[in-house]
Structure formats: structure tokens, C-alpha cells
Amino acid sequence: xxxxxxxxxALYAGREPTQIVTILGSxxxxxxxxxxxxxxxxxxxxxxxxxxxxxxxxxxxxxxIKKLIEKMERLGSRRxxxxxKIFGGAEVLKSENISFNIGKRNIELxxxxxxxxxxxxxxxxxxxxxxxxxxxxxxxxxxxLKYVGKx
Numbered sequence: 001x002x003x004x005x006x007x008x009x010a011l012y013a014g015r016e017p018t019q020i021v022t023i024l025g026s027x028x029x030x031x032x033x034x035x036x037x038x039x040x041x042x043x044x045x046x047x048x049x050x051x052x053x054x055x056x057x058x059x060x061x062x063x064x065i066k067k068l069i070e071k072m073e074r075l076g077s078r079r080x081x082x083x084x085k086i087f088g089g090a091e092v093l094k095s096e097n098i099s100f101n102i103g104k105r106n107i108e109l110x111x112x113x114x115x116x117x118x119x120x121x122x123x124x125x126x127x128x129x130x131x132x133x134x135x136x137x138x139x140x141x142x143x144x145l146k147y148v149g150k151x
Contacts, residue, residue: 013041
């Protein structure tokens with residue numbers, strides 16, 4: 001089986017069964033699965049919203065989710081057949097009693113965009129204080145998760 005490590009600001013979707021690994025802190029990964037076609041895709045975004053200046057990069061959630069949906073549709077998926085699993089959004093960036101709330105804002109954005117596209121969230125592991133390592137099986141939609149830094 002093909003294996004892939006997904007870096008921040010990247011996304012992947014394909015027909016070939018692929019095992020994708022990524023590591024998340026305050027970032028979010030949205031996994032999309034089309035169980036009818038047995039294909040899936042995943043993104044890894046860092047910040048919630050693109051401000052309209054510069055490149056519309058998938059480092060921003062509103063861009064990354066839209067691009068992943070479009071890629072799944074190009075592979076033959078119909079939006080009504082897509083299901084989502086979302087992970088990440090930990091509050092790992094703190095500085096002397098100041099919370100940047102990036103994780104929380106990323107979670108809210110992911111839920112909002114998926115709702116806008118009428119894609120149901122069937123599973124999630126969000127928030128908290130610990131990062132996550134996830135392993136996504138693109139053809140089955142199975143996700144294995146391990147907390148990073150948790151004792």
C-alpha cells in the first residue's frame with residue numbers, strides 16, 4: 001500500500017489506497033471519505049481564514065477544505081456521498097497566560113465550512129492540550145490516533 005506523510009498546508013486525495021500520516025497541534029486535518037467509491041482525502045491546515053491578500057493557500061482552513069472537496073469531486077465523488085472526520089485544534093501555543101485560541105478558531109472554522117457544504121461530521125477528536133498523530137486509510141476511512149506529549 002502507498003504511504004505518505006502529509007505536511008502542514010498540504011492536501012491529498014486519490015483513488016489508490018493510501019496510508020497518510022500527519023502530526024497536528026493547533027492545526028486541523030479534515031478527512032473526507034466517499035464510502036461508495038472507496039476513496040478518501042485529507043488536508044492539514046494551520047490557520048482558520050485566508051484574508052484575501054497574497055496566495056489563497058491551503059494553509060488556511062477555508063481554502064484547504066474547499067480545495068479538498070473540489071479534488072474529491074474531480075475524482076468522481078458526489079458531495080452528498082462525502083462524510084468527514086476531523087482532528088486537531090489543540091491549544092499548544094500559549095505564552096505567559098495568553099492564549100492565541102488558534103486551535104479553537106480552527107475547530108470552529110472546520111465545523112462551519114463542512115456545515116455550509118452539507119457534509120456530515122461522523123467522527124472527531126478536537127481540542128485539548130495535546131497534539132495528535134493520525135494515520136488515515138484513504139480507501140476505508142479508518143483513522144488511528146495517538147496523542148503526542150501525553151503521559
